[in-house]
Amino acid sequence: MGLFGSSRSGAGSPLWLYTSAVVVGIAGFVGFRQGAVDYFFSETHCYQSVRTHSAAEPYVNCFTVTPSGTFSKVFRSDPDSSLAKSAQPGHVIPGLWDGHGHLLQYGEFLNSVDLFGSSSFDQVRTRVKDYLAENSGSGTKQEWIRGVGWDQMALGHMPTAADLLEDSALKDLYIMLDRVDVHCIWVSQAVLDLLPESLPDVPGGEIVREPGMGVFCDNAMDVVMDIWPKPDSKKQQRFVKSAMSKLNEYGLVGMHDAGVTPGNLKLFRELAGTDDWSIRVYAMIECDERNTFCGDAVEKFVHPDGFLSIRSVKLFADGALGSWGSAMLEPYSDRPDTTGSLLINATELTRVASAWAKDGYQVNIHAIGDLANRNAIDSMTSALELVCPDHSLSECQSQRRFRIEHSQIIHPDDQRRMHSIGIIPSIQPTHATSDMAYAEKRLGKERTDSEAYRMRSLLYIRPVLGSDFPVEPSDPFQGIYAAVTRKNPHTGRGTDDSPDGWQTQESLSLDQAIRGFSEGPAFAGFMEGKAGAIRKGAFADWVVLETLLEETDIEDFRSLKVKETWVGGRRVYKRN
Ligand SMILES: *[C@@H]1O[C@H](CO)[C@@H](O)[C@H](O)[C@H]1NC(C)=O
Numbered sequence: 001m002g003l004f005g006s007s008r009s010g011a012g013s014p015l016w017l018y019t020s021a022v023v024v025g026i027a028g029f030v031g032f033r034q035g036a037v038d039y040f041f042s043e044t045h046c047y048q049s050v051r052t053h054s055a056a057e058p059y060v061n062c063f064t065v066t067p068s069g070t071f072s073k074v075f076r077s078d079p080d081s082s083l084a085k086s087a088q089p090g091h092v093i094p095g096l097w098d099g100h101g102h103l104l105q106y107g108e109f110l111n112s113v114d115l116f117g118s119s120s121f122d123q124v125r126t127r128v129k130d131y132l133a134e135n136s137g138s139g140t141k142q143e144w145i146r147g148v149g150w151d152q153m154a155l156g157h158m159p160t161a162a163d164l165l166e167d168s169a170l171k172d173l174y175i176m177l178d179r180v181d182v183h184c185i186w187v188s189q190a191v192l193d194l195l196p197e198s199l200p201d202v203p204g205g206e207i208v209r210e211p212g213m214g215v216f217c218d219n220a221m222d223v224v225m226d227i228w229p230k231p232d233s234k235k236q237q238r239f240v241k242s243a244m245s246k247l248n249e250y251g252l253v254g255m256h257d258a259g260v261t262p263g264n265l266k267l268f269r270e271l272a273g274t275d276d277w278s279i280r281v282y283a284m285i286e287c288d289e290r291n292t293f294c295g296d297a298v299e300k301f302v303h304p305d306g307f308l309s310i311r312s313v314k315l316f317a318d319g320a321l322g323s324w325g326s327a328m329l330e331p332y333s334d335r336p337d338t339t340g341s342l343l344i345n346a347t348e349l350t351r352v353a354s355a356w357a358k359d360g361y362q363v364n365i366h367a368i369g370d371l372a373n374r375n376a377i378d379s380m381t382s383a384l385e386l387v388c389p390d391h392s393l394s395e396c397q398s399q400r401r402f403r404i405e406h407s408q409i410i411h412p413d414d415q416r417r418m419h420s421i422g423i424i425p426s427i428q429p430t431h432a433t434s435d436m437a438y439a440e441k442r443l444g445k446e447r448t449d450s451e452a453y454r455m456r457s458l459l460y461i462r463p464v465l466g467s468d469f470p471v472e473p474s475d476p477f478q479g480i481y482a483a484v485t486r487k488n489p490h491t492g493r494g495t496d497d498s499p500d501g502w503q504t505q506e507s508l509s510l511d512q513a514i515r516g517f518s519e520g521p522a523f524a525g526f527m528e529g530k531a532g533a534i535r536k537g538a539f540a541d542w543v544v545l546e547t548l549l550e551e552t553d554i555e556d557f558r559s560l561k562v563k564e565t566w567v568g569g570r571r572v573y574k575r576n
């Protein structure tokens, strides 16, 4: 059963509430022995309630934090004690983690055109112009305008460069806009003019030629990315800073970065532990050339205070469902001519995964379609057999913790294989509620019911929950809402404006969802006992909320605001 099991008791009425204010102070002097200094300068914080994620004592009301930023004592104070009487208002939960996001891209997104929810070409052009008004001088050959969030289904047709030319204010500007799933980019005529006249097709990608040029998908995005003037490290540093402070606002203390190039990892190592680095990062290596082995260009690294870990790699089996890019065992129901496409064949995926596993890395594979998931499991199985010839697959996997990023559409046979080996599903609950509008069209009813967007049926192994920001909003409470209700957090609705959730047999309980945003990423990031829980020896990361989550109406999670966020004993966010 483990951490997500139902062995915990009294979940419905976990608390005793203290309503009075304040305390904290210096714990006291204990003499000149080792640890005395730490002890002397430790601070004790008491609140109305503290959710710990410990089975023995799920709720307490006080903890003590060492100057080095770890919990040294987690305890329940006597209700009549002065500590309890002077407790701070607020309810504490362990600091939250996003198990799959993209830090630099998020920072870039915060500094670019937000196209999410745009429903017409006019709207897109207006938003680009608004951005231009606030960022005059952008859109040059040296500094392209970036944006993200368009969706051809909302816009009416696949965009083209000509659609941007329609407004003379945008003529001659260098513009590159990511599709909502970041698997395609849409560029302006000025960018197209930098490319050779005739572009050959790209394996594992698509250069969209109808109704006109302008969009490049999956591997074909490299055609444009190769000539895009990349932000320099000073700008990237700004992206990191704005991303981290935004994430702190949502109660996040850590994230798994699902793809960082060796060059960017160098920057991360320089910044990790500095004052602005207020989010713990578990970074997956993404080679400059996707789906290759680049172990010579990187070094394993685990920051002593837990601010950066580099011990895993990200590989990509296929593309996204929205653009029929995910690789399926059977043709799409709404496009019987195609089964999508693999970005790498099964033999090669096994070869690359094995090379990383042999070098001691955790292997994390992006897989959306049921063929991609099958190949991912096959390659992980081979890699595990290679690195642990004397152990069972599940014993080996419990050490290596390979995971499938997205785990979106999985054949029932393969769900059973994941279960028996213990391969970790890394799931984004808001992907399910964003895709639900068209998933059944793509997949048909039977595949949808038996394979798609599982959550509860993958609970046997602690799932990792995340958002895939900036693809989806980074607010973990929206993710928790989507996991519990299987409704879209923006609208509060299911499919076709229904008040009911979608495929609710796969929903999670509130407790399971919170743990998926804390303990799940901790385990999958080799930080169990150190993150995702409030216990002695763990990093002192916590979030203060106004209300007790168990007593909060689930609809209020859609707009829930955090009061304070603390990382390593330091307050990194306080709401005014
Ligand atoms: C798989 O891909 C590799 C590398 O692109 C290629 O050399 C190999 O021939 C492919 N194998 C199959 C069976 O297509």
Ligand SMILES: [Zn+2]
Binding pocket: 100, 101, 102, 258, 468
């Ligand atoms: Zn991602």
